[in-house]
Amino acid sequence: MLNITVYSGPGCMKCHITRSQLAKAGIPFTAAEAADHEDLVPMVEGLGLKRELPVVVVENTEGEDMVWTGLSHDNIRALKYLAA
Numbered sequence: 001m002l003n004i005t006v007y008s009g010p011g012c013m014k015c016h017i018t019r020s021q022l023a024k025a026g027i028p029f030t031a032a033e034a035a036d037h038e039d040l041v042p043m044v045e046g047l048g049l050k051r052e053l054p055v056v057v058v059e060n061t062e063g064e065d066m067v068w069t070g071l072s073h074d075n076i077r078a079l080k081y082l083a084a
Contacts, residue, residue, distance in 0.1 A: 001062065002083055004029035007040055007055040014071040015054040021076050027083045044069060058082075 006022070006029050008015035022029050034040055034053055044051055049069045058066040058079065068075050 001060075002027075002079070003059040003061075004079070005032055005057045006030070007032050007034040007037060007053065007057070009034050009053045012053045014052075017071055018054050018056065018076065021073070022079070025076065025080050025083075027076075027079050043067075 004022070004027065006015065006019055008019070008031060019029070019031060034055060040055055041051065044055055044067075047067055049055075049067065052070045054071075055069050056067065056072075056075070060066065060082065063082075066075070
């Protein structure tokens with residue numbers, strides 16, 4: 001089972017597109033405001049990722065967790081297979 005959280009900011013077009021593509025694919029996710037989560041920036045920097053929105057956190061109860069920043073069509077496509 002996947003628990004997906006999309007951390008966004010106001011006026012973020014990449015965030016809007018990411019949420020729209022997940023919804024269109026029928027992949028359930030939780031939307032959250034990045035500004036409300038002080039631990040987000042240290043986590044992103046600790047993983048060596050770019051500091052940009054959205055931040056997508058995928059917790060996979062049957063395998064490895066996944067985190068990415070920015071708009072990633074490839075990762076969204078991969079989630080379609082993982083969520084099936």
